[in-house]
Amino acid sequence: MTTLTLVKKTSFTVASLATTMLLSICTPVRAFMFGTAGIQFDEDTNINFTFDQSHGAYQSSLWVAQAQSGNTxxxxxxxxxxxxxxxxxxxxxxWQGSFGNAVTSENRSITQTFKFLQDQTYALLLWSDSGTGQPLEQYASSSTFMNSPEWFAANTQYRRDDCLVAGCQQAVFGDFNLDYSSSDSFTSVNGGKGPEQYSLLTMAQLAQGTKISFDDAGGGNDVDFQDFTLSAQLAPETMTQQAQRRQIPLNGDFTVPAELAAEPVPEPVTVFGSMLGLGALAAARRKKKRGQQR
Structure with a gap:
């Protein structure tokens, strides 16, 4: 099976390097996350992914990617x-694609189970062939920060230039709506809620089953998030193990107990770190602009 590595560029400006260092210091380790900031669990966790449908002219494949040491x-x-x-x-x-016709999997099953290892960082990568015959020509990552010019696909000529340094969101998570027969924006289809409001999942959502959908960056990167849709759900055996570890009774239908349904709350230092990083980048841009005007 072909593997490909997505690599972070090392040619940082002083400002972006300082920002990276500040964020590394100010942002605490998160035991659980599943969304545009990355995927990580505090124990080995099985997730069932079930394919829904694909749209668009690109021919794509969805991969689980694991971070190397240092997230480089x-x-x-x-x-x-x-x-x-x-x-x-x-x-x-x-350009609708359905399972068993245009779409398949290694074992021909519409549901795939993947075990995320404890404390490891992952992302989902949607790789696409835009018509060149190269199946790994370009990607869209579930982790927003990887969708920027700071990252590139090793051993390919592909470079992403359409997103800002801070990255852009190419995947949505949760109970959102998609309208394949409408040209309305994702925000309009979801009653004014933008994609940023569908950026992370709780353990309760994973236990009950929820949606993930990608925009493959085609069509001028229209961010309609309709190009590759699937569902994700905590595998029953994993849910049982977590309930037993916390000594929580679990219903026979695997209904998630309230104790597993707590919403993650950003720690103040995380918010401060993000604001500090954005401020550093903005200051660097202003300084560069003043220098060009002299």
Missing amino acids: GYTNIARLFYETKPSDNGSAND
């Missing part, structure tokens, strides 16, 4: 689903 790179380690052709029937239904 991510390596593909498991292919969950992949398209054998761009769609079921040409451009019909916005």
Whole structure:
């Protein structure tokens, strides 16, 4: 199976290097996260991923990628689903692809189980062939910070130039709506809620089952988040183990108990660190602009 590494560039400006250092110091380690900041669990955790549908002319594959030491790179380690052709029937239904027709998996099952190892950092990567015949031509990451020019795919000519240094969101998580028959924006379809409001999942959402959907950066990066959709759910055996560890009774239908449903609250130091980082970048841009005007 082909593997490819996504690498963070080392040619930082002084300001971006300082920002990275400040964020590293100010941001505490998070035991659990599942969203645009990354994927991490405080114990080995099995997640069931079930394919829903794909749209768009790109031919894509969805991988789990694991961070290398220091988060300087991510390596593909498991292919969950992949398209054998761009769609079921040409451009019909916005290039719709369904499982068993345009989409399949290594074991031909519509549900794939992946074990996330304790304290390891992961991301989901949607790799696409935009028509060149190269299946790993470009990517969209579930982790927003990887969707910026600061990252590139090793051993390819692909470079992302359409997002700011801070990255851009290419995946949404949670109970959102998609309208494949409408040209309205994601925000309009979701009653004024933008993609940033669908950026992380709680353990309760994972236990009950929830959606993940990608924008593959095609079509001028229209961010409609309709290009590759699946669901994610905590595997029953994992849910049982967590309930037993916390000595919480679990219903026979695996309904998540209230004790596992707490919303993650950002720690003040994390918010401060993020604001400090953005401020450093803004200051660097202003200084550069003043220098060009002289």
